[in-house]
Amino acid sequence: MSSMDVPADATPPGAARSETRTAVDRPGIPTITWVTLALMTTASVASLRAAPTMAVYGLACVFLYLVPAIVFLLPTALVSAELASGWSGGVYRWVSEGLSKPLGFLAVWCQFAMTIFYYPSLLAFVASTIAYVIDPSLASNGVYTAIVIMVLYWTGVWVSSRGTKALAGLSSWGLVIGTLVPGTILVVLGMVFLAQGNPSAAPMNADHLLPQWTGLASLVLIVNNFLSYSGMEMNAVHVSSLKDPAKEYPKSMFLAMGLVLLIFILPALAISWVVPADQLSLTAGVMQAFDAFFAYFDVGWMTPIAAVMLISASLAGMLTWLAGPSKGLLEISRQEGYLPPFLQKLNKYGIQQNILVTQGVVTSVIALMYALIPNVSSVYWIFSTITTQVYLIVYLLMFVAAMRLRKNKPDHPRGYRVPMLGLVCTTGLLASLAALGIGFVPPSQFGGGSVIAYVLFIACGLFVLGLLIPWLFLKFRKPGWRTAAAESTGDPS
């Protein structure tokens, strides 16, 4: 299961490793198995955090996860499986080959930029869960939250800087301990509940298959759920770490897809069997909802254990996100000189340490503001929305690039070919456009504000973060910034 069971390094014992000698330069050196990569992908996308929130919808949560899976997850997984089995390097390489190199940079920039606002909210969740275990009163203490965010984030940077193998092992085990084990416990307890003859708390009949339709609000919920699967393609950047990428990456994606669906749907359903929706609404957070679930079985002592498990899953997810997009950004920057040489430097493990550290400084500043300045935290979610909008640009580019590559390079060897690629890409493209469009609909939190102001804010954010900044990098790059040969990205096939 782990990365431990494969040959890991071709460097002879005792040989000094060159600073520039990395996985990028040594394509095809296997360091992780396809199962490990599937677990990394699953860890970066799925966790149990949303289970109580979605359990409120009862049987309709199946619909809320399955429809996005058909129109967004399936196209993303299939297309990235085909592209990764033909071209190593992740979205930057696919978009570069299919469209153009500047657009390839745009794709990987958007993937990278999106994560900046993700870490503070994720780690604030971890901080509040740790507080739940140790002392709940800490949860509303900004200084405590800031300290936890900083310590965990920089520990994550340190682990990531030790190489893909270290984070592959931790993220895989984090998924198993933090998601698969507690998820299985929830489902087993839920089935025991039903087997004891108790009626399901949520109606499980055909009338409740579809969610309540309230027009725009329902549309916002359904379409925004497409984003539940964002990140399925992110770990393709590690494809050159597989033994046989062309065959193994598609297998890895299919396994990840199955796991993600099971993790999202079954635990949410199990909670809805046991705890009525109205009672879930009485709880103040994710952990209280788990507490309510365990209370039914008189195993309240399991709540703090579940909390620690959730913490490990969240940290596993963070590790994969730290390593993936920044690696993609590094690879295209080295080949094309899109970033200053300082940001292209590697440590002795061949990891983009300076990008991670720079990203860490920016994230730390945002995290400190988030935790310590009240007015910032109240508008934080607007920036979260902007970054998910920016991420959708990656998918638009990826689907268009896939169609172009099939048309322009039909004979390029691929380990896997998507049947009816045009239809699959069009579906994914339309789903991404729908998610992009629905991002302009104000959510609950903006109920009292001007719709025009909200739309302008999101549009400006999308323009600045998703287009202006990468354009400035392209505009001001210098020829001397190009530090690696283009041939460093060998095709896996």
Add this chain to the structure above:
Amino acid sequence: MSRTRFASEHRWVYIGAIVILLAMVVIGLIQFRSVKQNNDTYAKAQELSKELVAAGYPAPDIDVVEQLLGTDGGAVCEDPGSTLKRALWNVQQLSNGATGPGQRPVIGDTRAVELERIVLQVYCPDKVDEFDEDIDDLDTRETVKR
């Protein structure tokens, strides 16, 4: 690289992670106090049940309400107006089903907000004004089929 060499290279990362997680489990188990049910918790749970039924909601399980909310409302009443918590609540409770970076706020369910208000009224009435101020301009709809 052999399994042994790999394991030894990252041994301290793994050992460190295991030790920290186990320590948290131990602390959690020691610190975690499930609410001791007594006449007061029962009376409060009954009062909440009465209020909920009066507002048109089904009666909750008294036993679970006692364990969750005790006599002081537990986590629901802990500083419901604090900015950090509000920010977390806004993004995490009224959001889509994503758990990764795709997490995004949605238009939340009206009754979920109403229910929390009823809990505050019963368990910590002094927090209701602050809560009302926070949710005053929330745009919610009935998105959950009951």
